[in-house]
Amino acid sequence: MKKSAGYQPISVFEDRLDEFFQVVQWAFVGEWLLEDRQDYVDALPVERARGVEVVDPARGDVGEIAAVHASFGTEMTTPGGRRVPTAGLSWLAVHPAHRRRGLMTAMMHDHFQRCRERGEAVSALYAMEAAIYSRFGYGMGSQTVKAEVPRGAAMWTVDGADQLTVRLERASFEAHDELVSHLQARLTRPGTIINPVGSGRNARFTDPVGNRKGMEKWRLAIVEDRGEPVAYAFFRRRAQSSVGIHDGVCQVREFGALTPAASQRLWQTLTDFDLVETTYTENLATDDPLLHQLKDARGARSKVVDNLWVRLLDVPVALQSREYFHDCDVTIGLTDKHVPDNAGAWRIVVRNGDATVTRAEDAAPDLTMDIRHLSTAYLGGTSIESLAAAGLVREHTAGQARELAVAMMSPVAPLANWDF
Ligand SMILES: CC(=O)SCCNC(=O)CCNC(=O)[C@H](O)C(C)(C)COP(=O)(O)OP(=O)(O)OC[C@H]1O[C@@H](n2cnc3c(N)ncnc32)[C@H](O)[C@@H]1OP(=O)(O)O
Incomplete structure (x- = not known):
């Protein structure tokens, strides 16, 4: 019997999203809070949600969803600042009771075929486990530096950074989507995933309570040059202290800067919050301006890990x-x-x-x-x-x-x- 026999591929529509989410929670090991449901709906490209359903009672309950995936329809920046139509594969999950029966393999083929029909020449993903995707033709297309920058880290001076102004606000899809999308689309670094279209495009603003781990809600730092946004960063902080010493942390998620001065002003801001000793990020390119601007780059305790996995279709x-x-x-x-x-x-x-x-x-x-x-x-x-x-x-x-x-x-x- 073929490994994935007894199952069939399906599209997962709105009325089955809770089944979709159940498979995801089983596979990713966790229970979501009921109050977070809308955040997960907002983060899912619903019209590109797919699954695998049981059709043979020998495999489980007929009609039960055993595995799911979804992908964002987007463009990726390529070397030289050009773009290629790309599918951002995500939400890939096989229920533990159905593992190692070829369902992921069946879903990858389903994904590849549909991408090619849509004219998406590349599929890209973030890997939960790095050993899985090479067998499907993905290669590690980019690497990222994880860094922990101490408060007030000294930097080489960049002309014009002092003249820029900074706004700090609570991140909100309604208030900031246009601003962030506009800046993101002007970044020329290869690998930049340009804002997806359709549902799920507000994923970057979602903020499930269950994921906060004591941190505040996502905030946005916006650097401006005479009123024009030139850099942004999503960040959040957590206060902590022991024996009277305040050593809170700041986490920086997605960020982007259009100029060297904007980058410096952004990082000066993110590494100089009162009561915060360390600012950490996982999204630095291996040649990010910050790594050159820091006088003591070793002090940022950096390490390099895989970032985007890329597959030419x-x-x-x-x-x-x-x-x-x-x-x-x-x-x-x-x-x-x-x-x-x-x-x-x-x-x-x-x-x-x-x-x-x-x-x-x-x-x-x-x-x-x-x-x-x-x-x-x-x-x-x-x-x-x-x-x-x-x-x-x-x-x-x-x-x-x-x-x-x-x-x-x-x-x-x-x-x-x-x-x-
Ligand atoms: C892009 C993203 O969404 S990243 C998130 C991926 N999801 C997760 O990590 C959630 C937890 N894990 C799962 O849901 C599943 O175990 C999956 C998706 C990793 C694998 O699903 P399965 O249906 O069991 O995979 P399938 O049976 O098709 O196996 C495909 C091949 O990958 C291999 N494989 C599967 N899982 C792993 C793993 N964790 N590490 C290394 N190899 C693996 C299998 O051995 C098999 O190899 P073969 O082709 O040589 O026989």
Whole structure:
């Protein structure tokens, strides 16, 4: 019997959202508070909610939802500040009673097929466990620095930072959605997920009580240049003290800054709250301006972890939707177990920043690799040559790994700053 036999894929409509949420709570290990339900509804792209339902009594109660997922319809910024239609996969959950029967595999195929029908050339996700997604063709497209910045950390002076003003407000979808969306869309860092359309687009403003862990509600710092917003950050604080010493913490979630001065003004603000000793964040790019502006970057106790996992679903469209930084003419041989249309040989010719990607069935490939390695290199944060050095990409024509590496590497490290 096929592993996922006895189940069928379904769309999950509004009337079954509570069943959807039950599967999520079982899989993610937790009970939500009843009062938080609306926050979860607001965070879900309902019209793209899918599931797997039991059809064979040998598998469970017929009609019962055994597994779910959903995805945001969005665009992702690619190297050079271009964009590619992207699905942000999230909410992936298999009820523990139905694990290891191939339901995730069935849902991934469902997701890939629907994305391709919609013209989404890339799927991207945040991984709960990093070992799962490579087998489905995802590669670690970007990394992030987790940092703990001490209060009042000294920074190299950036001209103009002192002239900027800051507003601190309670974050609200009604009051701030336009402002945040507008700023987010102007960020040029590859990996930036541009605001999704449809339901779930207010996910960044949701604030379930059960997730606060004693912290205040999400607040927004808005840096302005003569009344024009130039940076924003979602943050929240928690007071704590022992033996009369106040050592509260501040958590910074999504943030973005358009200029060096805006970045400095933002972080000066976020690291200088009374009664708060440490400001921590998980959303710094590996070359974030803050890391260069801090006089003692080691003092921020940083560590690097995976950020966005990326999967090319339509190789020519995805590769042609980014800029390149050196001319090249390289033929690659690809394997792709889950999207066979991607497999085979592709010729990548780059002239003046633009790639033309065509089928090259007769040519012997200069490089061979799996789709996950091309996906890893896509945003320009990992070099094809380093993947060759690791034995993951195979070079058949000397020097071609470097050719493609130099063309694809981004001058700016990729990062997704919005955890969907
Ligand atoms: C993008 C996101 O939403 S991230 C959140 C993902 N969700 C979670 O982590 C919630 C808790 N976990 C779950 O819901 C499930 O266990 C899932 C989704 C991780 C896996 O679902 P399953 O239906 O059991 O997976 P399925 O049976 O299709 O297995 C697919 C393959 O992945 C492997 N796999 C499954 N889970 C894991 C894991 N945790 N670590 C490593 N490999 C795994 C399986 O061994 C299998 O490998 P194979 O193809 O070589 O046989």
